[in-house]
Amino acid sequence: MSVSMNSIVANGAKDVEILPAKDDVHGGVVVNVVEAMDPALFHTLLVASMSHWKKQGKKGVWIKLPIAVTNLVEPAVKEGFKYHHAEPDYIMLVHWIPETPSTIPANASHRVGVGAIVFNDKKEVLVVQEKSGVFKGTGIWKIPTGVVDEGEDIFTAAIREVKEETGIDTEFLEILAFREAHKVFFKKSDLFFICMLRPLSSQIQKQELEIEDAQWMPFEKYAAQPVAQVHDLFKLIVDLCSAKMESNYAGFLSIPFSSAANAPASHLYSNLRDLGLSGSDDHPQKAV
């Protein structure tokens, strides 16, 4: 028997071996399998464990299985477990024990993207032509865009994408708008944030893999592209640029924010100027 197994006395009757598990803060338990195990043994232990946890009044039971022990998925499903989510190297299964409605939280539901508007002092906008995607080979110049990584801040992603695609260093100014779309990828939804950034350098060095070409383009020329007359997102970006240059369009600035003492660093995005928080510096969020 593996030394990682727990031996416990259940009901004072006889030794019953159950799976090692940690309590979570919601009245449930988490089983984190880290080494290979015979599927039949795993199933036997799981049956005994479920009986034990049920008697203990446990609620949600989570089982995390690395992809190396994919042969343990089937016995867990056999015991009524459902998939909760999966990442490339593991799958998380969950089973709700009580008769009451499940309060198991939903899986991640959204992907988040960014588009970066970067103007220089000559009212030129930083644009690229991509080697793939819907605009490939069309000759259309677009602003740098990309996907926000898991755990990454929106403003950090905008700065990163601009740097990766064009080599330009920037600082984040504000979010001008965002688009909400659905079923963009499988059944997931998508939030696309249009950000404004200020360049901190001017020499373009384009990325070879994804970017066909990059340049500083006079805004009038960017706005005059035929696509900007027919494509809603292009039109919007042109409108937002114009509003920023011609009037005092107020988007959402970003400041560090935390909602709990021990929570990881978080950020607030809001119209800080209208909250009286802008002061003399319109862009408190520097590149990090």
Added chain:
Amino acid sequence: MSVSMNSIVANGAKDVEILPAKDDVHGGVVVNVVEAMDPALFHTLLVASMSHWKKQGKKGVWIKLPIAVTNLVEPAVKEGFKYHHAEPDYIMLVHWIPETPSTIPANASHRVGVGAIVFNDKKEVLVVQEKSGVFKGTGIWKIPTGVVDEGEDIFTAAIREVKEETGIDTEFLEILAFREAHKVFFKKSDLFFICMLRPLSSQIQKQELEIEDAQWMPFEKYAAQPVAQVHDLFKLIVDLCSAKMESNYAGFLSIPFSSAANAPASHLYSNLRDLGLSGSDDHPQKAV
């Protein structure tokens, strides 16, 4: 042999049976298994299929396995497939064939929540006490909050949560701010949108399951709760309410928006007033 199998001639040599698959628009194929299959047979077919698709120059190969055929996960992983994502009733596996870097899109990375600020004509704010969660039993009155469902609009979720928790009908006005937090749930990130809504009814009917109590509370009383002095999110909500009442704080309004002819309905959130799009009606987005 199942009739759902494809019989093809590969390389003009001999009949080779491969898994039924559909081409996707990115140069890959999608295998959607819908019925039980012997795992050994599945493995044999998969090996032949991968060889065939490789010769065809296919890129990403996707395999969707319903939870009923969880015994097919192991043979797929054996052939080098990784997990991409999972929902309660299926798992999606993926394998990138070419030598070039994978362009397989990332899994959903974020969850999205809403908080709903609802004021009536008497400057009372709609608040609840919850039966569970961090404020359970504390006597703290908070605004209705909840999670945005997959495929649901932010404004729809805010309206729905208020209705579910308090029975009050509302229309969406604007997003005042949002908070970005990380590792809130496993490694996923979280966007929490603070929305302002206008009540269309006044009679509270609280939800029994989750809500201990609900009421219209004078704003001064809400803001005077001790928690509002120490809890960043409470403080922020009080500040945003004050800014809305005392000044002309401009958040992000919502209008229908589409980025492509055949794309599903989407919405734009921006400072429409500064874009000159508000007109006489500050809240174009009615409840749907």
